[in-house]
Amino acid sequence: xxxxxxxxxxxxxxxxxxxxxxxxxxxxxxxxxxxxxxxxxxxxxxxxxxxxxxxxxxxxxxxxxxxxxxxxxxxxxxxxxxxxxxxxxxxxxxxxxxxxxxxxxxxxxxxxxxxxxxxxxxxxxxxxxxxxxxxxxxxxxxxxxxxxxxxxxxxxxxxxxxxxxxxxxxxxxxxxxxxxxxxxxxxxxxxxxxxxxxxxxxxxxxxxxxxxxxxxxxxxxxxxxxxxxxxxxxxxxxxxxxxxxxxxxxxxxxxxxxxxxxxxxxxxxxxxxxxxxxxxxxxxxxxxxxxxxxxx
Amino acid sequence: xxxxxxxxxxxxxxxxxxxxxxxxxxxxxxxxxxxxxxxxxxxxxxxxxxxxxxxxxxxxxxxxxxxxxxxxxxxxxxxxxxxxxxxxxxxxxxxxxxxxxxxxxxxxxxxxxxxxxxxxxxxxxxxxxxxxxxxxxxxxxxxxxxxxxxxxxxxxxxxxxxxxxxxxxxxxxxxxxxxxxxxxxxxxxxxxxxxxxxxxxxxxxxxxxxxxxxxxxxxxxxxxxxxxxxxxxxxxxxxxxxx
Numbered sequence: 001x002x003x004x005x006x007x008x009x010x011x012x013x014x015x016x017x018x019x020x021x022x023x024x025x026x027x028x029x030x031x032x033x034x035x036x037x038x039x040x041x042x043x044x045x046x047x048x049x050x051x052x053x054x055x056x057x058x059x060x061x062x063x064x065x066x067x068x069x070x071x072x073x074x075x076x077x078x079x080x081x082x083x084x085x086x087x088x089x090x091x092x093x094x095x096x097x098x099x100x101x102x103x104x105x106x107x108x109x110x111x112x113x114x115x116x117x118x119x120x121x122x123x124x125x126x127x128x129x130x131x132x133x134x135x136x137x138x139x140x141x142x143x144x145x146x147x148x149x150x151x152x153x154x155x156x157x158x159x160x161x162x163x164x165x166x167x168x169x170x171x172x173x174x175x176x177x178x179x180x181x182x183x184x185x186x187x188x189x190x191x192x193x194x195x196x197x198x199x200x201x202x203x204x205x206x207x208x209x210x211x212x213x214x215x216x217x218x219x220x221x222x223x224x225x226x227x228x229x230x231x232x233x234x235x236x237x238x239x240x241x242x243x244x245x246x247x248x249x250x251x252x253x254x255x256x257x258x259x260x261x262x263x264x265x266x267x268x269x270x271x272x273x274x275x276x277x278x279x280x281x282x283x284x285x286x287x288x289x290x291x292x293x294x295x296x
Numbered sequence: 297x298x299x300x301x302x303x304x305x306x307x308x309x310x311x312x313x314x315x316x317x318x319x320x321x322x323x324x325x326x327x328x329x330x331x332x333x334x335x336x337x338x339x340x341x342x343x344x345x346x347x348x349x350x351x352x353x354x355x356x357x358x359x360x361x362x363x364x365x366x367x368x369x370x371x372x373x374x375x376x377x378x379x380x381x382x383x384x385x386x387x388x389x390x391x392x393x394x395x396x397x398x399x400x401x402x403x404x405x406x407x408x409x410x411x412x413x414x415x416x417x418x419x420x421x422x423x424x425x426x427x428x429x430x431x432x433x434x435x436x437x438x439x440x441x442x443x444x445x446x447x448x449x450x451x452x453x454x455x456x457x458x459x460x461x462x463x464x465x466x467x468x469x470x471x472x473x474x475x476x477x478x479x480x481x482x483x484x485x486x487x488x489x490x491x492x493x494x495x496x497x498x499x500x501x502x503x504x505x506x507x508x509x510x511x512x513x514x515x516x517x518x519x520x521x522x523x524x525x526x527x528x529x530x531x532x533x534x535x536x537x538x539x
Contacts, residue, residue, distance in 0.1 A: 003428050207409045208422070210369065211470065212398030215391060217426040 008220030015197050015225055022193045023229065029189040030233025031240070033182035034280055038241050040175030041276075042268055047168050050260040051161055060126040060138055061155040062145055068122060072150035079144055080126060085137025089126045094118045121152060187287045190229055194222050194291035222292035223285045230284025234277045242267065320344040321478055321509045322368070327377035329363050329533070337363040339533040340377070345511060347477075350504040352520045353513040355530035361513040364530070365482045368511070369403055370394045382477060399423060402471030402508075404481035408463045410455040410470075416442070417451045420470045441469040445499060461492035468499055479503055481512045485519065497523060 016023050062080075064073060073091070080089045092100075097120035102109040112119065128138050142154040198205065208218050245267050253265045268276075322345040329338040338360045345351050353361050366372045367379050373387045380386070382400070389397055410419050420438045421429075429437075442448045445465035455463050464484060471479060481500070485493035497519055504510045514520065520527055529537035 001428075003425060007426060204411050204413075207411055209395070210371065210398065210403065210405075210409060211423050212395050212400075213423050213426055214395050 004214075004217055004220055007217060008224040011221035012224035012228055015201075015221065016228065019193070019197055019200070022196060026186075026190050026193040026229050027233045027236065030186045030230050030280065030284070031236045033179065033186035034234045034237035034276060035241055036175075036182050037179035038237055038268065038276055040172065040179055041272060042241065042245065042266075044168070044172050044175070045268065045272075046256075046262075046266055049262060049266060051165055051168070060124075060128060060141065062124040062126060062151055063153045063155070064122045064124075064150055065152045066121050068150050072148075073122070075148055076124065076145060076150050079141075079148060080124060083137065083141045083144065085129045086141065087127045087129055089124050092123045092125055094120050094122050097121075097123065183283065186230075186233070187283055190226055190284055190287040191291045193229075194226055194288050197225070198222060198291055219289055219292040222288040224288070226284035226286070226288025226291070227281045228284070230280040230287070231277060233284075234280030238268075238273055238276065319346050321347045321349075321382055322511065323378075323380040324364075325378045325380070327364075327367070327379055328375050329360075329367065329372070330375045336533045338367075338374070338530075341530075341533070341535055342377075343528055343535060343538060345509060347509055348504070348507050350501070350510045350523070350525040351512070352523075352525055352527045353511060353530065354515055354517070354520060354527055355536075356515065358532070359530040360533040361515075361530055362482055363533075365480060365511075365513050368480055369401070370397055399427070399474055400476060400478075402468075402474070402476035402479040404464070404467050404471055404479075404484045406483040406486040408455070408460075408467045410463055410466060412455050415452050415454055416447065416458070416466050416469075419455065419466060420473050422470075424474060437473050438469070441472040442466075444472060444502070445469045460487050461489075461495065464488060464492075464496055465499070468496070468503075472503065476508065479508050479510045481510075483514055484512060485514060485516055490518075493519060494522070 062076065064076065077089070077091070080086055095118065098112060098118050101112065101120065126141075138156060142156055145151045145154055205218055245265075249265050256262065256265050322343075324341050324343050327338055327341040328336060331337055341360075341364070353364065355361055363372070367374055367386065368381065370386045370389060378385055378387070381397070384393075384397065386397070411422070414422065417438055420441060421434045424434055424437070425431075439448060439451070442451055445468050447462060447465050447469065450458060450462065450466075455466065458466065464487070468484075479500070484500075485496055488496060493516065500510050500512060501523065527537070527539060528535060
């Protein structure tokens with residue numbers, strides 16, 4: 001087995017050197033395919049991290065009807081106090097809402113005076129238990145609050161996150177399809193390049209068959225060549241992505257961290273990188289096997 | 297003897313067991329090969345070659361010599377009939393068994409079939425090396441095989457640096473290195489001048505003297521007469537003489 005591996009590797013290296021132009025062509029295609037797949041993965045990993053952070057800070061905002069009475073406010077508060085999944089709640093009066101607006105958006109503060117009356121309804125800010133149980137409880141609570149008749153609207157940031165997650169999932173699928181199409185193109189390119197190499201060495205291969213070389217020794221160099229091409233292409237793609245990521249983090253990393261409350265922008269974990277490289281090598285090996293397949 | 301991967305001999309059918317004689321190393325029974333319907337390359341050919349025999353296969357062009365050797369190399373299968381070599385019906389071998397069978401047979405081609413980008417040593421050592429033979433064993437056997445064919449000093453040469461006769465002798469050394477039971481050659485002197493042809497034939501005779509069965513396809517009647525061995529004569533795919 002070792003003799004076969006040594007032979008396959010040395011023959012593959014000879015072939016790669018001999019047909020370096022077509023090898024470069026195949027390498028570029030593989031690099032592009034793995035780059036797209038790895039980029040999609042990188043965006044997905046970071047987006048999921050952002051959503052995970054947002055998810056742990058879930059809140060409900062319950063807007064009471066304008067001019068809601070004291071008893072109506074108490075009724076809503078009782079519902080909140082008894083609801084499971086609520087960790088805390090705080091009443092925000094119309095006046096407090098107006099004050100916050102003036103502080104947070106001073107440029108528009110003059111607008112509120114020109115209206116003549118306070119446009120902000122009283123509300124409750126409700127903090128929910130993080131996690132899936134909190135999500136379910138929040139949905140039930142939103143329904144219960146609406147049924148009191150004193151509530152104008154319930155704003156539930158989890159819904160926004162859910163919609164964004166759905167969007168991300170769609171984007172991930174589109175990315176996967178795109179990466180798949182490019183991977184297929186890369187496989188076909190590697191297979192074609194190796195098949196060309198096979199045809200170039202046809203006489204030699206025929207001699208090997210005639211003198212009794214085992215089929216695995218004839219296919220082995222092509223499998224090794226495909227694996228090397230895919231592995232080098234994959235490593236190049238990860239390297240280029242690493243450089244691009246490093247540049248991005250230097251210039252925009254802090255902005256992203258501040259905007260989403262992340263501890264840092266993440267690169268692909270070593271396990272992901274290893275997985276991508278192993279997958280690339282396996283696919284390259286299969287392409288080599290397909291290129292050298294011949295029944296005698 | 298170089299290390300070889302032992303492959304189990306395929307089980308013989310009852311018919312094969314009846315006809316298989318341990319004395320015979322090659323048995324052809326009603327062998328027919330059609331490349332196109334009605335065009336027989338071989339027709340109802342039956343013969344036996346015993347262990348240690350030296351046999352010439354001769355006949356005019358198109359007689360079926362090369363077809364028979366292609367069947368013996370298992371590069372093709374008969375249209376009907378059986379070809380049994382060393383107890384194995386060649387038509388029943390699967391892919392890996394065919395390769396194992398070819399390793400057990402020394403075959404010399406008219407056009408040598410050496411790999412040009414490999415040295416003489418690498419050509420000879422290629423298959424045994426792939427089968428796991430140690431480099432020490434290989435070096436010893438290759439040197440011995442090359443010495444037998446008188447080319448010990450050309451071990452690092454490339455085939456294109458050698459003359460036709462030398463290339464043919466390298467091909468013979470390649471066939472010898474795995475110590476085959478049967479030695480087959482298709483027009484091995486077809487590209488050689490009479491002096492070199494005689495040298496190559498002398499080599500075959502010495503190989504046969506060690507107990508190896510030798511079957512050579514040639515149309516060189518002078519060589520056949522010179523060696524005075526058994527001759528199977530084919531014409532239009534049929535055996536017309538054996539003596």
